[in-house]
Amino acid sequence: MLSKNEIKYIQSLGHKKRRDEERLFLMEGSKMVAELLEHYPSQIVRLYATETFYEQHPAAKQIQQHHIVSDDELTRISQLQTPNQALALVHYFSEQEIEPPSAEWILALDGIRDPGNMGTIIRLADWFGIRTIICSPDCADIYNPKVVQATMGSIMRVAVAEKELDAFLANQQLPVVGAMLGGKELSSFEFPKAGILVIGNESNGIREDVISLLTDKLMIPRFGEAESLNAAIATSIFLWELKRE
CATH class of the missing domain: 3.40.1280.10 (SPOUT methyltransferase, trefoil knot domain)
Structure with missing residues (x-):
């Protein structure tokens, strides 16, 4: 069960000031989180998902801080009107110095x-x-x-x-x-x-x-x-x- 402080912390990442302080953002939805797991698993700091999601995506259990949550808990931490199975706390992607390529x-x-x-x-x-x-x-x-x-x-x-x-x-x-x-x-x-x-x-x-x-x-x-x-x-x-x- 998620603590009140944990719920409050996750909700706080809906605000830019807190995101910038923590260098973390929220990614939600089974499709996007599954894609993140497949290609950028090291970006995930914490994962909150339903039992159904973990059954469909066994690799999710390899995330060190992974949590099984109920539909009600997912609703409480979600920024969406209709939460969808999974929510991840994700590191900001590294911002590299960008120079326009000569052929693009x-x-x-x-x-x-x-x-x-x-x-x-x-x-x-x-x-x-x-x-x-x-x-x-x-x-x-x-x-x-x-x-x-x-x-x-x-x-x-x-x-x-x-x-x-x-x-x-x-x-x-x-x-x-x-x-x-x-x-x-x-x-x-x-x-x-x-x-x-x-x-x-x-x-x-x-x-x-x-x-x-x-x-x-x-x-x-x-x-x-x-x-x-x-x-x-x-x-x-x-x-x-x-x-x-």
Whole structure:
């Protein structure tokens, strides 16, 4: 049985300040935790799961601090509305110094604040084979439980680093392409083999000091009356065009 202090500690990791202090985040759901067990077991500090999960994934019992919990206990420690068999306390992934490769595209996010959008964009990057994302400091925390959940495991495979975008982009030799209204039509642009794609804030787009560093401004043509596109949807269209080239 979990103690009140243990439950309180796990719940506290739902807050960024505590996550940063402990360098730990929560990963939930049988699918994501099973994938973590298979590929990154050393990242797991503690594992809380139902008997059913341990029966289906015997390797879980090799985690030094593994605990069998009831459905009620899982509900008490979960950040989800509908808990799903397993919850892991996980080390932050190591943040390496990122230098844009000469033969790949990377994604730069300028003020993406919605956790759902952030998680979905990480998942999209994984789908389209983008291995690196640079985030401005005001982006949603990638270890926010809502972000982690929306990535559906892609947080394990995509390197994400926080940097001041203007300083980072000013030192790059690669093309810097920005998604913004009033730019050149996306379908008419020939993407080079490598570059940096900038996606702006959900409401305000790319900030002025970053716009000045763009080599190309591109837009998705509008055929209806909607004022704008969701940032994650816009990202998916840009990445499809980029990879289609």
